[in-house]
Amino acid sequence: MECKKIITKADIEFCKEAILEFRPNLDPETVVNQVLGMINQKEFELVYIPNEVSTRACAFISYRKLNLLRT
Numbered sequence: 001m002e003c004k005k006i007i008t009k010a011d012i013e014f015c016k017e018a019i020l021e022f023r024p025n026l027d028p029e030t031v032v033n034q035v036l037g038m039i040n041q042k043e044f045e046l047v048y049i050p051n052e053v054s055t056r057a058c059a060f061i062s063y064r065k066l067n068l069l070r071t
Helices: 009-022 031-040
Strands: 045-050 057-063
Touching: 009 031, 009 045, 009 057, 031 045
Parallel strands: none
Antiparallel strands: 045 057
């Protein structure tokens, strides 16, 4: 089992089914471009695990990096 970071539009397409399963409120027609835009803004990252035959993602996690200044 290897985790892979999403970098390209093709990577997002590979994970589209899993993303829509978790977030059914998203539009299947625009979700790929929406995620790509979020990744390109460098505030959002997505990592996935492919299934055993590498035909689709069986799991994914998304996260944002935050820098906070505290006193």
